[in-house]
Amino acid sequence: MIDWSQIDTVLLDMDGTLLDLHYDNYFWQQYMPRRYAEIHRRDAEESRAQVNSQINRSRGTLAWYCVDHWSEQLKLDIPALKREVAHMIRMRPFVEDFLKRLHHSDKHLVLVTNAHRKVLDLKLDHTGIGRWFDEMVVSHDYQMPKEDLQFWHRFHATHPFTPARTLLIDDNEAVLEAARRYGVGHLLTLLQPDSQRDKRLDTRFPGIHHFDEIMPDGQL
Numbered sequence: 001m002i003d004w005s006q007i008d009t010v011l012l013d014m015d016g017t018l019l020d021l022h023y024d025n026y027f028w029q030q031y032m033p034r035r036y037a038e039i040h041r042r043d044a045e046e047s048r049a050q051v052n053s054q055i056n057r058s059r060g061t062l063a064w065y066c067v068d069h070w071s072e073q074l075k076l077d078i079p080a081l082k083r084e085v086a087h088m089i090r091m092r093p094f095v096e097d098f099l100k101r102l103h104h105s106d107k108h109l110v111l112v113t114n115a116h117r118k119v120l121d122l123k124l125d126h127t128g129i130g131r132w133f134d135e136m137v138v139s140h141d142y143q144m145p146k147e148d149l150q151f152w153h154r155f156h157a158t159h160p161f162t163p164a165r166t167l168l169i170d171d172n173e174a175v176l177e178a179a180r181r182y183g184v185g186h187l188l189t190l191l192q193p194d195s196q197r198d199k200r201l202d203t204r205f206p207g208i209h210h211f212d213e214i215m216p217d218g219q220l
């Protein structure tokens with residue numbers, strides 16, 4: 001599925017790619033609305049519907065990924081609430097082996113995430129995956145989410161890579177589409193970003209279930 005000899009740079013998404021998206025889905029759809037209702041003394045069901053629709057309206061924008069924005073909008077300390085359930089942050093299977101092999105290979109390995117830096121730091125603390133990367137990039141620093149073509153122009157301007165010899169693995173197909181338009185030559189998605197939800201059968205990009213399917217040769 002991947003000819004590693006054709007690839008110099010590997011760009012990896014974090015949530016739903018390296019880490020189980022169940023943490024994020026559970027947090028935003030269940031835990032946070034429940035805590036919102038408790039803290040603001042509102043009805044739990046009503047709060048859930050209201051908060052979910054408020055969040056869904058900004059899906060795909062940088063605000064959607066911004067915990068400072070939601071702390072302000074919802075009058076909640078979102079990073080503190082995230083820490084309350086941080087024990088649920090999990091690496092997906094084979095991720096550590098995959099990252100180690102790439103770390104010891106000649107590939108340039110970059111984490112590229114839409115996550116807010118506060119969330120990135122929390123997840124790095126709980127998983128230790130940061131040590132395997134040459135660089136870690138947060139789209140907030142470019143004022144554009146990865147779904148936007150403009151992000152790729154800005155990212156490339158500061159991080160030289162050869163698009164045709166670059167692999168991006170990301171569970172978000174809008175992100176893969178923007179990268180494809182920019183010229184990134186190798187694109188893969190994940191078939192089951194959230195371990196608690198059904199496997200996706202209708203992806204527009206080639207998908208893997210786990211990283212063992214594309215494990216590069218080399219030492220661990």
Ligand SMILES: [Mg+2]
Nearest residue numbers: 013015016171
């Ligand atoms: Mg993702």
